[in-house]
Amino acid sequence: MNINMYDPTRDYNGHKDEYMKAITQVMEMGDYINGQPVRELEEQLATYSKCKYCVTTSSGTDALLVSLLALDISYGDEVITTPFTWISTAEVIALIGAKPVFIDIDKDTFNINPNLIEEKINCKTKAILGVSMFGQMADYIKINKIAKKYDIPVIDDAAQSFGTTLNNQMSPYYNKIVCTSFFPTKVMGGFGDGGAILTNDKELAHKMKSIRNHGQSLNKFNHQYIGTNSRLDTIKAALLLVKLKYLPNSIERRKEVAKYYNKKLGGYKSIQCPTIRKGYESVYANYTIIVPSKEIRDTILNKMKEVGINLSIFYPKSLHLQPCFKYLGYDEGSFPIVQDICSRVISLPCYPELSRVEQDYIINKLFFNLNCPLSSR
Ligand SMILES: *Cc1c(COP(=O)(O)O)cnc(C)c1O
Numbered sequence: 001m002n003i004n005m006y007d008p009t010r011d012y013n014g015h016k017d018e019y020m021k022a023i024t025q026v027m028e029m030g031d032y033i034n035g036q037p038v039r040e041l042e043e044q045l046a047t048y049s050k051c052k053y054c055v056t057t058s059s060g061t062d063a064l065l066v067s068l069l070a071l072d073i074s075y076g077d078e079v080i081t082t083p084f085t086w087i088s089t090a091e092v093i094a095l096i097g098a099k100p101v102f103i104d105i106d107k108d109t110f111n112i113n114p115n116l117i118e119e120k121i122n123c124k125t126k127a128i129l130g131v132s133m134f135g136q137m138a139d140y141i142k143i144n145k146i147a148k149k150y151d152i153p154v155i156d157d158a159a160q161s162f163g164t165t166l167n168n169q170m171s172p173y174y175n176k177i178v179c180t181s182f183f184p185t186k187v188m189g190g191f192g193d194g195g196a197i198l199t200n201d202k203e204l205a206h207k208m209k210s211i212r213n214h215g216q217s218l219n220k221f222n223h224q225y226i227g228t229n230s231r232l233d234t235i236k237a238a239l240l241l242v243k244l245k246y247l248p249n250s251i252e253r254r255k256e257v258a259k260y261y262n263k264k265l266g267g268y269k270s271i272q273c274p275t276i277r278k279g280y281e282s283v284y285a286n287y288t289i290i291v292p293s294k295e296i297r298d299t300i301l302n303k304m305k306e307v308g309i310n311l312s313i314f315y316p317k318s319l320h321l322q323p324c325f326k327y328l329g330y331d332e333g334s335f336p337i338v339q340d341i342c343s344r345v346i347s348l349p350c351y352p353e354l355s356r357v358e359q360d361y362i363i364n365k366l367f368f369n370l371n372c373p374l375s376s377r
Pocket of ligand 1: 157
């Protein structure tokens with residue numbers, strides 16, 4: 001058997017006719033940029049997320065970039081964020097000349113530790129950019145309480161958590177700006193790059209729509225802001241409209257897959273299954289476990305590969321140790337929890353079309369092909 005972290009062709013094959021029809025329609029319309037499906041998708045995404053406005057973008061990274069630009073964050077400003085995330089989160093802060101200020105994470109949820117935020121706030125702090133890691137929201141109740149005190153906007157990098165809730169509310173209910181990604185492996189994965197920004201702030205929504213289109217205002221050739229070309233292609237929007245129809249279903253399936261892992265792997269001392277806190281849910285962009293050591297982790301990776309199972313490490317290296325952020329002056333030991341977590345996490349395939357047979361294969365190989373340092377129930 002050969003199992004990868006994700007197989008995007010399964011969803012395509014499952015709804016092939018609808019996808020092909022969507023493509024054909026756009027091709028025949030000829031409206032390849034900012035066509036009707038883009039506006040339709042924005043409306044539906046806003047409705048789905050129970051918020052007022054949605055601005056689609058060419059990627060999740062650009063959703064973050066456009067958001068920071070819309071908040072006028074620039075040289076000399078600081079943005080508080082987590083070093084345990086995909087590079088985009090911190091990259092866009094640095095790209096516009098601002099400084100990413102990292103803080104450590106909660107060791108169980110992998111999300112930013114809200115108790116460490118306040119001590120990093122100063123007059124240069126212009127935003128808090130949290131990440132809802134692996135499908136579970138960061139503690140945005142606490143984070144927004146702190147942010148409100150200092151009148152700082154909170155952005156949720158929800159690239160991995162589109163559709164998730166906290167106390168039955170979606171992220172835009174708590175946060176000024178929510179950014180997500182439609183990269184194929186994400187929960188709402190599309191066919192190529194894509195992203196979206198969600199907000200209840202009318203002015204910001206208008207500004208973001210303008211910025212993603214070269215800062216043009218309603219009349220063409222009038223450039224109100226310094227902007228970008230961060231538009232989502234019509235053809236991708238049309239495909240995402242099909243995808244969105246099945247999203248509630250696929251989130252349910254992800255939860256079922258996760259539940260089965262919990263049942264089979266839970267209770268073993270040497271495996272820490274994902275911790276979902278009370279009131280939270282996870283849409284399981286990933287099913288990430290923690291094992292006792294880096295050595296065990298690397299053994300598992302290799303042995304699983306030998307039997308055709310390709311696992312992933314999200315993330316093997318904290319951002320504060322990446323060469324591109326060396327200038328920030330952090331070093332080994334700056335964020336002990338992130339560093340420890342980076343050496344011991346391992347993510348298992350967790351996607352809607354993963355079959356029970358495949359899942360059993362993964363679980364069995366995990367236990368039995370390992371000469372198992374794991375089975376200490
Ligand atoms: C995937 C991801 C992004 C970037 O999204 P792209 O669409 O690939 O640009 C940003 N942040 C996090 C946490 C992600 O997982």
